[in-house]
Amino acid sequence: MIRLTLWIVAGLFLGTIIHIVAVIGLPALSPDRIWTRVEALAPNDTVVVLDAVKADRETLPMLDPAMEHALCRFSNSKNAQLISGSMDGVYWSLGLFNRRGEILYSLNDRSIGEGPLKLAISTQRQLLKLQENPPEDIDEYVIVEVPEQEMFVLVRSFRTDPSAGTAVRKMLGELSCLPIER
Amino acid sequence: MTILTRFLIMMIVAISLGAGATYLMVDQGQRISAIAMGPWFAWPNLGTPDGDPYSAARQARTGQLPLGASEGIAFFAETDSQNAPLDGTCTYVIDGQTPPARLWTLAAYEADGGLKNHEADKYSLDSREIVRRTDGSFEITVSGKARPGNWLPLGGRSSLVLVLRLYDTPLTTGSGQGNYSMPKVTRGACP
Numbered sequence: 001m002i003r004l005t006l007w008i009v010a011g012l013f014l015g016t017i018i019h020i021v022a023v024i025g026l027p028a029l030s031p032d033r034i035w036t037r038v039e040a041l042a043p044n045d046t047v048v049v050l051d052a053v054k055a056d057r058e059t060l061p062m063l064d065p066a067m068e069h070a071l072c073r074f075s076n077s078k079n080a081q082l083i084s085g086s087m088d089g090v091y092w093s094l095g096l097f098n099r100r101g102e103i104l105y106s107l108n109d110r111s112i113g114e115g116p117l118k119l120a121i122s123t124q125r126q127l128l129k130l131q132e133n134p135p136e137d138i139d140e141y142v143i144v145e146v147p148e149q150e151m152f153v154l155v156r157s158f159r160t161d162p163s164a165g166t167a168v169r170k171m172l173g174e175l176s177c178l179p180i181e182r
Numbered sequence: 183m184t185i186l187t188r189f190l191i192m193m194i195v196a197i198s199l200g201a202g203a204t205y206l207m208v209d210q211g212q213r214i215s216a217i218a219m220g221p222w223f224a225w226p227n228l229g230t231p232d233g234d235p236y237s238a239a240r241q242a243r244t245g246q247l248p249l250g251a252s253e254g255i256a257f258f259a260e261t262d263s264q265n266a267p268l269d270g271t272c273t274y275v276i277d278g279q280t281p282p283a284r285l286w287t288l289a290a291y292e293a294d295g296g297l298k299n300h301e302a303d304k305y306s307l308d309s310r311e312i313v314r315r316t317d318g319s320f321e322i323t324v325s326g327k328a329r330p331g332n333w334l335p336l337g338g339r340s341s342l343v344l345v346l347r348l349y350d351t352p353l354t355t356g357s358g359q360g361n362y363s364m365p366k367v368t369r370g371a372c373p
Contacts, residue, residue, distance in 0.1 A: 003188065007192040008191065008192065008195055010192050011191065011192035011195025011196040012195060012196070012199060013196075015197070015198070015200040016199065016200070016203075018196060018197065018200025019199065019203045022204040023235045023236060023239050026238075034247065053297065053305065054297065054305065055297040055300070055305065055337075055338070058296065060245075060246075061244060061247075062244070062291065064289065064347055065287075065289050065297060065306045066289070066305075066306040066308050067287075090310070091349055091350065093249075093349065093350075095248075095249070095253055101241070101245070101246075101248075102229045102230060103229050103247075103249075103250045106250020106252040107250075107252045108252050110284075110350060156253065158285060160310065162304075
């Protein structure tokens with residue numbers, strides 16, 4: 001009987017290990033699920049305005065149907081990246097994600113204040129290089145330091161009513177997402 | 183009892199505990215890391231480096247992109263305020279107020295994360311279009327059939343998850359954590 005209890009205790013112990021490994025392993029098993037979809041939607045350094053969010057025609061899971069979305073995929077391995085453009089409207093926001101779809105940085109229209117959006121995503125080394133030979137408008141940049149990697153931004157912009165969709169999508173389409181070559 | 187029987191008992195215990203606990207924690211037990219307000223649950227650390235492993239596993243399974251802290255936060259309801267599971271064939275009334283936010287939107291999803299289909303081609307209601315009472319509170323009817331007043335159409339299968347997204351809210355920007363509440367979800371007529 002004591003021996004059986006020992007086996008059961010061993011079973012509980014092993015079960016706990018299986019549980020921990022499974023929970024930690026789940027994200028690792030499907031790390032590129034989001035990235036695969038992002039890669040299929042947008043080429044590098046290109047702003048892609050996603051189709052309006054409708055049932056059975058969702059480009060990415062669980063986007064807000066009240067928003068229009070733009071996506072840009074890039075890597076800061078060679079140069080820093082600049083996301084820029086004039087944005088307007090009731091509400092818009094931007095999220096920066098790594099390959100696994102984890103959020104690295106976010107901002108909304110109020111957090112950048114007046115003026116156009118100029119978000120530079122750079123490594124520490126690129127930032128030093130940028131400061132040595134700064135672009136004229138560097139004071140207007142919001143600079144985010146991110147280690148070298150592949151990533152993407154998702155811009156969400158509120159559509160006040162269905163008829164406003166076209167104008168919001170046009171505004172998103174005019175965003176630029178390019179490496180800062182210096 | 184042979185050693186083989188004991189070994190089998192050990193393996194059965196191990197696998198049922200390991201698989202069962204994982205399923206429960208990832209699928210049901212997400213509530214431990216959540217902010218709960220009535221039937222509404224939100225995961226502020228979902229998809230951030232501070233996220234707990236259960237949130238990370240849940241996010242990996244659904245593949246959804248979280249809202250950043252500067253963007254806002256999404257609240258999910260899978261039950262009504264009486265704790266009964268939501269049923270997409272029923273009518274629900276959402277009544278009350280939301281925590282402060284510059285904008286909020288309400289949308290209905292299937293349990294698998296797809297948007298609820300409906301011929302009305304209207305998938306969300308937002309804080310700017312709804313009609314409110316004089317005290318700022320509101321009442322929204324969620325149902326398959328058109329309703330007067332604030333109406334969110336429902337269609338598709340019987341599963342239902344309501345998602346209320348608060349944009350630019352002190353809940354996540356950290357400028358205040360008051361005594362906020364989310365609206366009640368009350369079941370009306372069912373077929």
